[in-house]
Structures are given as structure tokens and as C-alpha cells.
Amino acid sequence: MPARAGVAVALRDAFLSALVALGLFGAMIGLKTDVGPSSLVLTPRPWAVAIAVGAVFAGRLALLVWRAWRPAGAPSPRRLAAAGHQAGRYLAPLLLTFALTLPAYGGRYWLDLGILVLTYVMLGWGLTIVVGLAGLLDLGYVAFYAVGAYSYALLAQTFGLGFWTCLPLAGLLAACWGVMLGFPVLRLRGDYLAIVTLAFGEIIRIVLLNWVSLTNGPNGISSIPRPTLFGLTFSMEGGPGSVADFFGVEPDISQRVIFLYYVILGLALLTNWVSLRLRRLPLGRAWEALREDEVACRALGINVTTTKLTAFAIGACFGGFAGAFFATRQAFISPESFTFMESATVLAIVVLGGLGSQLGVALAALVMIGGAELFRDFAEYRMLVFGAALVAMMILRPRGLVSGRTPSVALGTAQEISADLVAQGRG
């Protein structure tokens, strides 16, 4: 008897969903405008509507049936987190091995894609320090990326400094800008902080666009020097002082690409190592405590100001490194590369990966950047697939791909902390 009542309820529910779908799609799908002899004419498409409504009906029914017949031992969030932790133990070394050996079997296209993905992995790991650990929602991270890129480009062009000299300088300058952004927003939390950081990112871009005498404005800076390997250049002509000449091989463009690939891999791993290390130190623990409860931090004698500023500075520093790499890889930069879309993409990577999870960020960057590249052929459907994937993610795993938190220290054995206990940060 309850089963029959259940079926009736499910059928009614599905019928109502279909009715809503009919209302929504009736005009949008059911009517098509075509160019007629004198004006636009409406062509009705009842079959398309019927298919759409039928799909909604069947889908809703299937969902309800699945819910009712789901096995009793459905995995709890805690077990899922533990399973994710287990998988992570094998997945991370596997990904690292894959990344290290990619140049051995990947062609030029795959290496370029790898460089792109790794740049975003590095940006994601840098932003994780600010958003994931310290819980400070930063929508203007691209500003530090831009500062790093322009620092390298301008230092190289004006003073003739090389990439490896400029890399730490670019990081340092970006960190300074991180502190400069940090000061005015110290008292802001949540949405307000997000808006101010968003504005900061735009200010940097607009200054770069309009300060023509320094940055060459919208025309950008071109012929930025390429990085060298211990002073050896990767020039196409070969000749003395080039890598090809030194090792006695034919000059080839792929040598430089492989070199760039390993540079960004090294930089990304450095970011990862530093942030993993910081998490286990008092500074990193103070960041996480700040995300959990700022008031309690103050009551325990933690200087909230310096703690926040270090989070901004260190996060920005890695953004600056990534920016310098971007400049040397492209050999050309313009303000167009540093739009809000970049900030949003990096933030989406961090959020989808799971706040504070290193492996999650790497996976999310791989899926979002790599996936978007692979779907390039589908052109107009790309954004549709992307949006659907985001919605599905937020329904199935609202706290990101890898959502648990690993304790930084343990008396006995450390267990994964389920995401519903971990705060997301409100400032």
C-alpha cells in the first residue's frame, strides 16, 4: 500500500515538473522565428516541446525512483571524505609522475597545454593561501599576476635584467602590492572585501591601460626576453652561447618549450611545497584560525592585522611569480590578458577544487583549463557544458572536489575533518 501511494506521489511530482517545463519551454522552444517573404514569421515546433517536456517528466521520475530505491548503506559525507583522502594518496604521486614525464611523449600541443594548465595550477595554489587558508575572499587576484608580468617586462626592458634576477623581484613587488591592498581592506569582511578586491584588480588593469608612457598602454610590451638556462639562450640560430651549441644538438623550438614547461612545473611545485609547509607552522595555523573565528584569534593574542597582511603578501608573491613566467613565456603582454575573467577563473578553480585542498585545485585546473581547451572544437557549446558542469558540481559536491581538511598536527593518527565542520571564512 505505501509503495502504491509512493508511486502516485512520484507521478504527481513528475507531472508538476513537466507542467513547469511546458510553461518554460512552450514559448522558448515551441516558437521559432523565421524570415518570411515580407517580415518574420512564427513557426510552431510542437514536437520539440513535447520532447523537452517528456525528458523533464522522465528525468524527474527517474530521480525520484533512484532516491526511493537507493541502497540503505549510502555513503555518508565522512566516508566519502575518507575515500577521497585514500584516493588522494595514490592520485597525487600519479599526477606528479605524469607531469614530470609529459615532455617524453607529449608533442608541442600537449606541452603548450601543459604549460597553460600548470600556470593556472600555480595561480590556484597561490590564491588558496588567501581564500582557502585565511578565508579572505579575493576577487582581484589577477592584479598580482599583472604586477608580476609588468615588473618583469619593464625591469628587463629598462635595466636589461634577466628572467632569473627579475623573478624574485617580481614576487617581491607583487607582495608589496598585496600589502597595499591588504591595509585598506583589513576591516572588511565577506561581500565587502570581495567588492573592494574586485575593484583593486580593475584599478591595476586600467592604470596599465592608461599609463601609456610607462606601459605602452593597450599596445602592450613586446619582445620580452626569454629565460635562459644558466646563461645559455634558446635561440633559433644556434651559435655560441646557445643551448643547442653547448650540447651540440640542432636548435629546435621544442627545446625552449620543454624548458618553459619544467620552469612552470618547478614554480608550481615550489608554491605547493611552501603552502603545505606553512600550513603546519604557527603562521599557517593562525591563518586557518582566522578563517574559523577572527574574534577568538584576537582574544588569544594573535595580531590579526599582520596575520592577514602576510596571507595577502604571500599569496600575491606567488601570483607575481606566475605573472613573470607568463610574461617570459608569451614574450608579449598587454592589459587585455589581465581582465576580471582571469580572477574569476582562478577563483572558480580554487572553489571547485575545494577550499584549501592542494590536490583538488590541481584537478580543478586540469578539468577547467584542459577541458576548456579540449572542447574548443565544440565552440558555442563549450560555455554550456562548462556551466552545466559547475551546476552539477555544486549540487553533488558543494564544498568542492576534495572537500575535507587534513589536520596539521596530531597526537595519535590524523583523521580527515569533514567539510561541514570547517568554516568557509567571512572576511
Add this chain to the structure above:
Amino acid sequence: MAEPLLEVRDLSMRFGGLTAVDTLCFDARAGEITAVIGPNGAGKTTVFNCITGFYRPTTGSIALPAAGGVRLALERMPGHRIARQARVARTFQNIRLFAGMTVLENLLVAQHNRLMPSVANGLLAVFGLGGHARAERAAIERARFWLDAVGLTARADDPAGALPYGAQRRLEIVRAMCISPVLLCLDEPAAGLNPRESDELSALLRRIRDGAGGEPGCSILLIEHDMGVVMRISDHIVVLDHGRKISDGSPAEVRADPAVIAAYLGEDETTESAA
């Protein structure tokens, strides 16, 4: 009689037209448990927020002796320096633990300033320099000592947010103790505890006051509504009503004070005669 530790003089706190605390004077003596009681809205928590730097008092002074015979003026110090230099620790009426961090991590965050004298040192530790490993071992030992004291050692690796309510209260108190305070300010520590837990709390607070196991004793300032706990453990009670002090003395004196009875039961003639 013990010497005064915390001296509050003419403390007033006004929010716009509302006077929450009005020219309040009291002392908290070293080595004693001082309770601040009063009906709801009497200004007790406001006094606490002034002492611990969360509010800046409108007028008045709050003095605390520090090492080397200096007297620190708490009313002019920012919150984090009150905990760091004056060593005044506090807990909150609504528990404020770091819920997503483990019990042990909560206690290590409390020892932040001991572990990290400066940001530069903190960054050096990234490369394993600066004697950090030794400091952290000592911090874990101190955390273990306090966990043993409240019977939470077995749950050290559980997230703080997953502990039962009573255990969260105890954890918040020992987290405050991890900054090695000279004065511990507790805002309603017995709220929501069952009678057995209240008894355990009383024992814990006495132990904190007297010091044990190599830890020096720590004076306690306490806001509490549970009169059983207050009368049992307090050495000294200050009674507030509408922001003013109406009584001040030992538990026996305060209990007999007609002004206190009036404040708690209302100033009705019949009530007063019945009492």
C-alpha cells in the same frame, strides 16, 4: 588579604544614549576567584569586553601590574596585545572554538605568540630553521598537560566542533589557559552544563586558581548566572545592576545584602518583606 591584581576605576561605557556601565570601581585580587553577577542586561559582558580590549571604554581606567613593576593601562591597549603582554585571557558566552580544527590545533593556535616571536622567524621556519621543531614539541607537551587536566586527551585529534557541549566549554577554558594568563576572564562558563559537569567545572576552576602540576596559579574573573557555582567557588563577588555596582564582598556578605535581593527579586514591598 591578597594584593589587588586588576583595578577598575570609574569605568563607564556608553553606546549612544545608553549607559551600559556607569562609573564602576572594583578590584580583582591576585590568587582569588572574583565573580561578577547581576540580572540580565546589567552590563557584565560589557565590562568584560572593556577589560579584554574588545570595547574601548568611554571613560575610566583599567590597570593591571606587569613584570618589572609597570602598570599596564588596559583601556588603551588593542585586544591582541592585552592577551599577549598583559596576559589576560578570556572565553566567550557563546563558545568560540575553531570548529574545523582539531582539539590539539586549537591549543597550538593559542600558543601562537610563544611559537612565533616574529613573522620573519615564522617564514624562516618554512626552511626548517629558527629552532621551530623544539618549540612545537614543547607546545604540544603543554597542550597535552591541559588536555589531561580536563580529560580530553583521547579526543585530541577530533575536530573541536564535533565535541559535546560540555567538552567544548572545557576546551575553551584550557585553550585560554594555554596563553599562560595571569587573569582568566570566563563569560558564563557553566551555562548549559548539567549538575555533574558544573561540579567538574568548579573543581577545574579551583585547580586553575591554585595552580598544579608545575603551572602557576591564575586569578579568575567570572561572569555566571548559576548561583550554586558562584557561591561555591568565589572568593569575592561584585554585583552589578543597570551598569552600577550595588554590592561588593564575600559570598556570605553579598547573599545577605538587601540591595542584591531587591535587584534579583524586584523592589516590591511584599517581596522584600517576604524575603
